Amino acid sequence: MRIALSINGEKLNFEVSPLDRLLDILRTYKGLTGTKEGCGEGECGACAVILDGRLVNSCMIPAMELHGSKVLTVEGLEGEGDLLQRAFVEEGAVQCGFCTPGMVMASRALLARRPHPTREEIKEGLAGNLCRCTGYEKIIKAVSRAADEGYGEIAKADLDFQEMEKPSEPAGLSESEMDKVFLPYDLDEACQVLSRFDDVYMLAGTTDFYPDLKKGKPVPGRLMDLTHICELKKIDVSEANVIIGSGVTTQRIAEDPTIAEFFPALREAADSSAAIAIKNRATLGGNLMTASPAADIPPVLMMLGAKAVLRSSSGRREIPMDSLFKGYRETVRRPDELLDSVMIPTPKKGTVQVFYKRGSRKSLTISRVNVACSARLEDGVVRDMKVVAGTMSIFPSPLVQVSEMVEGKPITASLVEAVREAARDGVHPRTSEEYRKNITGNMVARFLSELGQRF
Structure with a gap:
């Protein structure tokens, strides 16, 4: 080319x-x-x-x-x-x-x-x-x-x-590349490509792609670059939702004042995920659609009640985040669809959010344990607590039993200890079981304890 x-x-x-x-x-x-x-x-x-x-x-x-x-x-x-x-x-x-x-x-x-x-x-x-x-x-x-x-x-x-x-002249593709390489500049064009072929591999940040090639993964037969599609790079705010395009980078998520105001846990997950040269490339869409069990952003989005918006030539689907993943490195996306955006409801006033992770280093590392938590205190009791643990299995795990345990109760030392045990018992790590169970329990207990100290 x-x-x-x-x-x-x-x-x-x-x-x-x-x-x-x-x-x-x-x-x-x-x-x-x-x-x-x-x-x-x-x-x-x-x-x-x-x-x-x-x-x-x-x-x-x-x-x-x-x-x-x-x-x-x-x-x-x-x-x-x-x-x-x-x-x-x-x-x-x-x-x-x-x-x-x-x-x-x-x-x-x-x-x-x-x-x-x-x-x-x-x-x-x-x-x-x-x-x-x-x-x-x-x-x-x-x-x-x-x-x-x-x-x-x-x-x-x-x-x-x-x-x-957009350059005045498009990149020149050779005849042999015409049905193998696609460089769309708008969303409709990208969807048309996906409607024609069922084996298109989409590229955005390529922060996983080249390491995978180095490890021996075969080169896909058809490639489509999404980096020039401006519609995928928007952050739109309404009274009810914040919509983040799938092409928005993790660095932009970490820097955006709207994200910091409404979703501090998402900002923290993005910011601590990698060094800046990687965050300048890694996209929200890639973090989700690679369906990595160790990804930091999916647990936060699940905790926030977000929906993934999948787009094709025939329309769009809104998929709740807890229904997006169906297996190891698998999502419910059809071959003719791409991830358009993520839609996150704005939180209720007074909601406190956190994202905690533990890895081989404090940050800029793959998580061994990560937890996203949110809750609010109303009239001295806990309301709407949500906890999602990542890295434990092939996709994030909502700890529903913890939410049910604390709803409508005041924060006491005994409740914090009960939550620690419930969170510990609610996860089923694939490896390093005792360590990861203990860290998860400690993280959730820390959140509840610090929530009580805020008010």
Whole structure:
């Protein structure tokens, strides 16, 4: 296929394979070897670049979605005159140098969004970039120095690239690709493709796709890129519902003020799910439709009473979240449907929501245990408590017995202990049974105890 894009301000045309990675285009096609390949699956950040104003891992970006895009790599910075790179050198933030280009690009992306970051914000902005040499302290110092020298004002220009316009000419597909690769720009066009073929594999963030290929999963026969469909990227608010498009990224969910106001548990689940280069790509739709037992967002949506809106050429279906999953890595979506959006009812006034997770690290990790809880206190008693535990089985588990146990009761120490035991006994983990049961019970008891302390 033929694509046109801008790399470091230079407009270029390439003949590529649809699944060539942006990393391949930069290093092999263009000869820009500053961008490195480390893990090849989005874990290390060595390949980080700025794509349309957002930090991404170039090892996970397919060529088929790049037509009309703007890419900035380390070579596109100002060389020896670049304040950020000079700060890295002079503060001793460079040793072997393999991770440095990705680290510099992550730092630039951070300073574009937060020109004067705190130490914690610097650590958060670099959380997806690994360094085996420096211990990070001098890297943090270098970023802080660049911020003090006003680098954020320079980096802010990158944000002008965020909104992509439809190119005047579409990407050029070869004759052999015509019925194999689909690049729709609107929802109707995508649904028409799905009505014609029953074996179309849809791509959005591709944060699972390339790691799966690396593990030996076969390449699908037909591919459809959904990243250019603006209708899937909307967040609409009404008095009764908030509707989030399936193409909305987890980073946008984490940043959106409406989500933070109405659904703080959803914001927390999105924010703690991954480092920013992954969150800039991972979508709400992917988090749901991959049907991973370890996903963080499905338990929250189930707790919130959300519905999945499935769309096809023949109409739409609204599926309650607790009916969306039917087996391991399976949903009720038909081959002619795609996930249009998720519809979440606005919560009653006074509702408290939380999302807790435990993994091998505090966040940015796959959950071993996660729990979403909500409830409110009315006249001193618990109302409408909902608890959903994730990661225990092939899909999230509502703990109905806990909800029934606390309804209409005041929060007491004995009730908290009873809830701990009920939550513990209400889950049936596949592995590490005692550990995960205990953590689940502790999480639910913590929520109820802290709810009582709020009022």
